[in-house]
Amino acid sequence: MVVHQVVGIGEILWDVFPDGPRFGGAPANFSCSTSELSRGAAGVSMVSAVGEDDLGRKAIESLKQRGVDTSAVQVNPHATGKVDVQLDDDGKASYHFADDSAWDHLVWNDALAKVAAGCDAVCFGTLGQRSETSRRTIHQFVQATPESALRILDVNLREPFFGDSVIQQSLALANVLKLNDDELPRLARINGLSGDDVDVMRQLAARHQLRYVALTRGAGGAAIVSEDRVSDLPGIPTEVADTVGAGDAFTAAITLGLLAGHDIDTVNRNAIAVASYVCSQPGATMTFPDHLMKP
Numbered sequence: 501m502v503v504h505q506v507v508g509i510g511e512i513l514w515d516v517f518p519d520g521p522r523f524g525g526a527p528a529n530f531s532c533s534t535s536e537l538s539r540g541a542a543g544v545s546m547v548s549a550v551g552e553d554d555l556g557r558k559a560i561e562s563l564k565q566r567g568v569d570t571s572a573v574q575v576n577p578h579a580t581g582k583v584d585v586q587l588d589d590d591g592k593a594s595y596h597f598a599d600d601s602a603w604d605h606l607v608w609n610d611a612l613a614k615v616a617a618g619c620d621a622v623c624f625g626t627l628g629q630r631s632e633t634s635r636r637t638i639h640q641f642v643q644a645t646p647e648s649a650l651r652i653l654d655v656n657l658r659e660p661f662f663g664d665s666v667i668q669q670s671l672a673l674a675n676v677l678k679l680n681d682d683e684l685p686r687l688a689r690i691n692g693l694s695g696d697d698v699d700v701m702r703q704l705a706a707r708h709q710l711r712y713v714a715l716t717r718g719a720g721g722a723a724i725v726s727e728d729r730v731s732d733l734p735g736i737p738t739e740v741a742d743t744v745g746a747g748d749a750f751t752a753a754i755t756l757g758l759l760a761g762h763d764i765d766t767v768n769r770n771a772i773a774v775a776s777y778v779c780s781q782p783g784a785t786m787t788f789p790d791h792l793m794k795p
């Protein structure tokens with residue numbers, strides 16, 4: 501039975517690895533992982549745009565295969581998004597994005613207003629906001645979700661498509677923050693904060709009225725801070741295929757865990773297990789073994 505409605509909003513892309521393209525885009529990965537992990541307990545929608553091209557049709561097909569509702573995916577005359585992905589020796593990615601893609605032209609409409617109004621959790625990032633049109637639409641969407649909804653900013657900073665102002669505007673919209681250990685120092689600096697990781701997370705939470713702040717540390721695991729609790733857990737030693745999509749799957753798992761009302765240690769432990777599994781497999785979207793589902 502569907503209990504919660506969850507939305508990913510932002511870029512849909514094809515991750516072009518040296519050995520060929522795989523479906524991607526951080527919010528699209530988030531939507532696919534949430535849908536797969538929830539076993540139907542969450543209704544998941546993607547809000548984005550694709551082109552009138554083969555990659556666009558295949559992108560919609562890929563989302564549908566994972567059980568994601570694509571009725572709010574717009575089709576426009578621009579090319580479907582693509583990004584060249586290079587992996588280092590540890591399976592860590594660097595990205596080179598095609599410019600002016602379909603997802604840069606996301607426009608507000610009644611369909612989006614309806615999805616926003618019924619949403620229990622929405623996940624957005626900064627890359628999806630690189631054009632003014634899509635940035636405005638994403639802001640309007642997040643603001644149109646109910647006050648009770650989890651408004652999750654997974655910052656996913658991608659050079660050179662972010663600046664301090666988009667980060668700060670996004671923090672003002674969010675009530676949950678996910679970032680990694682490369683991103684934390686940047687957010688600390690622009691907010692004039694110092695201290696150890698957990699101190700900075702607490703200060704970010706206080707300054708931006710965030711209910712939860714989650715920090716992932718690659719192989720080093722993750723920490724989650726709430727108003728009165730901290731969970732700080734090690735990673736799971738993993739034979740890495742590539743780490744692409746691990747952070748997005750982590751965000752998917754914490755979203756389901758928080759919506760289910762689990763304590764933050766349980767939420768964190770499950771999310772680390774899910775993310776480690778994603779690292780062990782090629783690409784960013786996949787089916788999950790039974791023990792990781794419905795965390």
Ligand SMILES: Nc1ncnc2c1ncn2[C@@H]1O[C@H](COP(=O)(O)OP(=O)(O)O)[C@@H](O)[C@H]1O
Nearest residue numbers: 680716717718719721722738746747772775776
């Ligand atoms: N090399 C690794 N070995 C084991 N787990 C990993 C590894 N890299 C990432 N993970 C898992 O994936 C999570 C997210 O990875 P991270 O690289 O921190 O996020 P992001 O993809 O957002 O940059 C980590 O908290 C960890 O659980």
Ligand SMILES: O=C(O)C[C@@H](O)[C@H](O)C(=O)COP(=O)(O)O
Nearest residue numbers: 524525526744745746747748784
């Ligand atoms: O949207 C992006 O920024 C690139 C994506 O295509 C890529 O799949 C990705 O974001 C993976 O994110 P991660 O979970 O932080 O590895």
